[in-house]
Amino acid sequence: DQQVKQNSPSLSVQEGRISILNCDYTNSMFDYFLWYKKYPAEGPTFLISISSIKDKNEDGRFTVFLNKSAKHLSLHIVPSQPGDSAVYFCAASGQGAQKLVFGQGTRLTINP
């Protein structure tokens, strides 16, 4: 039972353009969402988060959008840079639970 789904295993974007990574969830009790970035042979690092009381959160080139009615969130990166090439994981938690549920990940490749 995959409660957090990232349906695109990979995404290729040209440098300077916008990258949009998508994530869907099924558990309506989730109230906090995060994005993590992972380079090969390294642990994931926190990128950006959003609470369910908001529908948008922005941090520099990164913006996360949350659509609660659709149970969907997306990560926008603009402009995309070569260093953004990595695997991106969407994660969710809820009801004060002290653990995160992760999606399968999306491998983003930024082409020069």
Place this chain on the structure above:
Amino acid sequence: DVKVTQSSRYLVKRTGEKVFLECVQDMDHENMFWYRQDPGLGLRLIYFSYDVKMKEKGDIPEGYSVSREKKERFSLILESASTNQTSMYLCASYLYTEAFFGQGTRLTVV
């Protein structure tokens, strides 16, 4: 900065061996977790711990056990390694709902 350190970056073990993966965090966090990462499956929770000597099963605990004798250290044990346990293992320390990960251990069981 939170630091989570895993004892090995790469390990090669034989089928049937008992394997210990060690994780240490330096921020006095109560919650620690072990995940494995496999292509197409994302991060799957193996075990977690809310406090010293406490442990809870995650989604895929079979074939694994854990030990938390001290707050800063959380060990993952593969009782009898099998080839389907070849994976990237990630330890995390939690503060509220934000996870801080170690660098990962790439385990190969031959």
